[in-house]
Amino acid sequence: MTDADAVPDSKPEASTVAPLPVEDAADLATRITENVERVIVGQRDAIENILIAVLARGHLLLEDVPGVGKTMLARSVAVSLGGSFKRVQFTPDLLPSDVTGVNVFNQQTREFEFQSGPVFANVVLGDEINRAPPKTQAALLEVMEEEQVTVDGETHRVPSPFTVIATQNDVEPNRTYELPLAEIDRFMKKLRLGYPTESQETELLGRISGDHPIDSLEPVASVEDVQRARRTVSQVTVREPVRSYVSRLAGYTREHAQLGASPRGALALVRASQARAVFEGRDYVVPDDVQTEVQSVWAHRIRTDSDDTGTSVVDRALDAVAVE
C-alpha cells in the first residue's frame, strides 16, 4: 500500500489508533450486521449501507414513509457497535441550539457550563429533518461536516464514530423545507427502506408483539473496534484503474445530466467503495465495489430533467463507461 493509493485521511486524530486487520474488520461488520438482523427483518442491504457509512465516515439520508422502522434500525446499529444513540425530532420551531447544545450558567460554580445537545452521540437520528427551518438544518449539517460544535468560541468535539442518519418525510411536501441540493450533497448515501415483503412483515409482527427484541439486544463490538475498522477502511488500496473508472463515471454524469456527480461525490464513492472492499475482506478496491456503491452514493446528487432520474443516469453511466 503506497501513499498515493490511499485516500488522504482528513481526521488526524483518527490515525492515532491502529487499524484492524482486514479480515477482523470484515468479521466485525458481519457480526454487527447479523446482530442487527435479529431485530430488523429483511433490511440487510440497509444495515450494510449504514455500516458502510459508519466505517467510511459518511452520513445517511433516509427517505421514506413513516413507520417502516427507521428509528429501530438506527438504534439497533448503535447498540450493536457499542455506541450511544440519540434521536432528534425536527419540527418547525426547533432551534439550532436545540440540536447542538447550549452554555448555561451554573449558579454553584458561577460559570457557564456547556449543556450538550442531542448530536453528542455515536449514532444520531435526525427525524424529518426537512420540517425544520433552514438555519436549524444548517447547524446539523455543520456538525456532520466538522464533527465538532462551537458554542461561544468554545469547541466541543462530538464522539467518534459519529454518524448522522437523517430522514426526510416525503408524504407532506407542502409543510416542509426542502433540503437544498448543496446540502444533500453532504450525505454520503441516500436510502429508501421500503415496505417489507409479506413474509417479512408476518415474521416482524410475530417478533415484536411480545417483548420488543431491542430491549435484549447486546453490543457485539466496542467503539474502539469501530474506530480501528474505520482506520482499516481508509487504508484500502485504490489503484489508478479504479480511480480513473470513478472519474470517467463522474464525467459521464456531468455530460448527461443538468448537474452531475461533484468531486465531493466522487470522493464519497471512493470511500464507500473502500468500505465495501473491507466488507468483502479485501484490502483493495475492484470495479465491482464501485458498481455496488454508486447508486446509493450518487443518485441523490444528480439533478436531471423532469423526465429523467438520477438513478437512470447512473444506470446508463454504468452501461456506457468501460471497465478497464
Next chain:
Amino acid sequence: MSTERSGRLTAAADADGASRAVALAGVLVLTWSYVSVLYHVTDVVGGSSRLLLAVAGAFVLASLVGYFVSLRTALGVTAALLVGGFAVYVLALPQSQLELLTPGRLLSDTVALLTGLSILRLTGAGVWAMAVAPGPVFLSWYLAVRRRYVWSVVAGGVALGLFVLTGDAGQIPTLVGVVGGTAAVAASTFDRYGAGVAQLDVMAMVLATMIVLSATLSVVPGAGAAPLLPDRGSPTVEGSLVDAQDRLNVVGSIRLSPKVRFTVQSPQSSYWQTAAYDRYTGDGWVRTGNTKPYDGRLQGPPGSSRTVQQQVTAEGTISILPAAWKPVRIDGPIAADAEVTTQGNVRPTTALRPGESYRVTSEVPLYTTEQLRRSGTDYPDQIRESYLQLPDSTSDRVRVRAAEVAGGEDNPYDKAVAVEQYLESEKRYSLSVPQPSGDIADTFLFEMDAGYCTYYATTMVVMLRSQGVPARFVTGYTPGQEVADDEYVVRGLDSHAWVEVYFEDVGWVRFDPTPAGPRQTAENARVTEARQNGEEGVDVNGSEDTPTPTPTPTANETNTGRNGNDTATPSDALAPGGDGANVTPPPGSVPGLGETATDEGGGSPIPDLPPERTFVVGLVAAVGLVAGARRSGVTERAYRSLWLRYQGARQTPRDDTVRAYRRLEYLLEREYRPRRTGETPRAYLRSLSRVGLDADAKRVGEAYEHARYGDGVSRETADEAISTVNRLVRASTPVLGRFVRD
C-alpha cells in the same frame, strides 16, 4: 472527454475531405476517359494540341465559374459551347460534304454514329472532336465543383457512352471511365452522409471486383469479347483483313483459312481488291467518308486503261465484291444492293450466298515504268488531304528511316520501289508475331524482325506518306489458284494486304512489299495439310487436280527487281505476277465478320500476356483483397489469434498476469461472448461460469484483480495464470493444439 470529442470531429472532417477528394478524382478519371478517346482522334488526324487547349480552357472556366454561376447559367454555357462547336465544325467541312448536309442525312449519320460508326470515319474528325470536347468537360467539372457529383458523372457518362456506342472508346478507357464514375458516385454518397474509412474499404472492394471481373471473366470459354488479359485464338488473315468493315485493327498472330471463298473467271490475273483505307490510326486503318448507293457506271482511272470483264462466283457466303482495280460497272442481282465507298471500292449491303455470282467490269490502268517515273507531284487537294495523313504521334525515327531509304530518290515511283525493296529484304515473313502495343509502323521497323502482309503494307504506307508520297492501304485477295484458263479459285488464305500509290494521270498503282515466296510456301503448306486432314470446303471442282495448289499469281510480288520494264508494261499489269503495277477494283468488305473468322476457331498461338496489364490487374485485385480483409476484420482476427497464442517474453508478474487474463478474455470472447462495456471482469467470469466456465479460469480472473487493482501478485501466481491460459488456448485449438507442449 473534450479531446475525444474534438478528435472525433477532426476524424469526421478528414473523412469528409477524403470523400471529396475521391469524388473529384473519380470525375477527373471519367473525364480523362472520354477526352483520351477524342485525343486519340485528334492524334490521328491532327489538332491534338488545340484539343488539349480547348479541354483545359473548359476546365479552367468551370473551376472559376463553379462557385458563382447558377446551374441554369451553366447549362446555358454548355449549350452555347456545343452549338458553337458544331457551328465551327459545319463551317470547316469541305464544300462537297456540305452539300450532303440535309436533315435526313444528318439524322442517318447520327444513327450511324450511335450504332458503331467510328468518329475517325468522319471527314472532319479532328474538328468534330474539338467541337464536342468542351461541352461535357465544362458541365461535368462545373457540377463536380458544386458538389453535385452524381449529375457530374451523368454528364461525363453520357459523353463516354457516346464514344462507347461509336466504338471509339476501347475497353480500357471505358473501364477506367466507368470505375471513375462509380467511385465519384460512391464518394459523393459518403460525402453526404459523412461515412468513414470502413465505407472506403467497401468501395475499394467493389471497384476492384469490377476491374478484376471484367479483366478476367471473358477468358471463360465461350465469351467472345476481347478481355484485358487476352487468350483468344489468333484470327485468320482473312478475318482480320477482309472482314473488317470500315476499320481494321492490326492483330498479333494469325492463321490461314484453306476454304474456298469464290472463283473468278477473268482474262487476266489480278489482285482481287475488296477495300482501301485512307486514315492511319497508329494501330490500324479507318476508311473515312460516306458510301453512296451504286447507281450505274463509275468513273475510271484518270489515265489510259484497259477494260477487263470478270465473272465472280461465291463458293462460300461472302460479304464482299472482289474485283480488279478499278471497278466501273457491276451486273447481276447484287448490283441493286451494292454501294460505293469514297475510295472507289464497291461492296454489297447484303451477303452473297454460295453459287451467287456477278459480273464486274474494271478499267485497269495502263502505264509504263517511265511514265510513272515522270509523273509529277502536283496532286489534287483531295488526294493530298486524305492520303498524306499521319498521326501526330508518328515517331521521328520512322521519318528518319524513311528518308534514309527513299530520300535519295527524286520521284515518287523510285521512292516507292526503294521502300518496297527495303522492307522485302529487311524483314522475314511470319504469321506468328506478338501484337505490337504501340505504333505499328514504328514497332515493325525497329522492334520486330518478322511480320505478315498487314505489317509490311502498313509500314510502307507510313514511310511513303512521311516522304510526301500519297499512298493507301488496300485489302483483298491474291489471284488464287489457276485451275483452268482464265479461271481462278480463291481461298481464305489468299486474302492479302498491299499498298497503292497515287500517280498523277495514272491513278492508283499497286505495290506489294510482302515477300511472296515465304508467303506462298506457308499458304501451300496449309492447303496440303487441310486436304490431308479432309477439311471441308478446301476444293471446288477442278481445283484438287493440282496436287499442290500453286497459286499462280503471287509470284509477282516477289519481284523486287522493279526497275526495269517488268512492271511497266501495261499489258502485264493484270498478271498478278508482275510487280506491280496494276489493277483492280474493289469492294469494301462487309459484315461477315463472324462467319469467316469463327469457322476457324481453335486458337493456336500463345496469348502474349502483356505483363504490365497482368501486373496492374493483379495489383487491383490485391487492393480489393486488402480492403475486403480489412472490412471483414480478417486481418484483425488473424493478428488477434496469433496474439492469443503467445504469451510473449516474461515481464513483471503484474504485467504477465494482466496479459494472461486478456488472452483468456479474448478466448472467451470467441467461445462465448465479448465482455460488455461496463461489465467488470468479475461479473463477466461469473456470468460465464453459469454456462460451464472452467474453474481455473476464475482463478485467472482473481489473479488479474490482484495484479491490476490490488498490490500485485507473486511470480508463482503469474506463472500459474499463464499456464492455465495456455492450457485453455490449446484445448480450444483444433488439431494443432494437441502437438504443442508447455
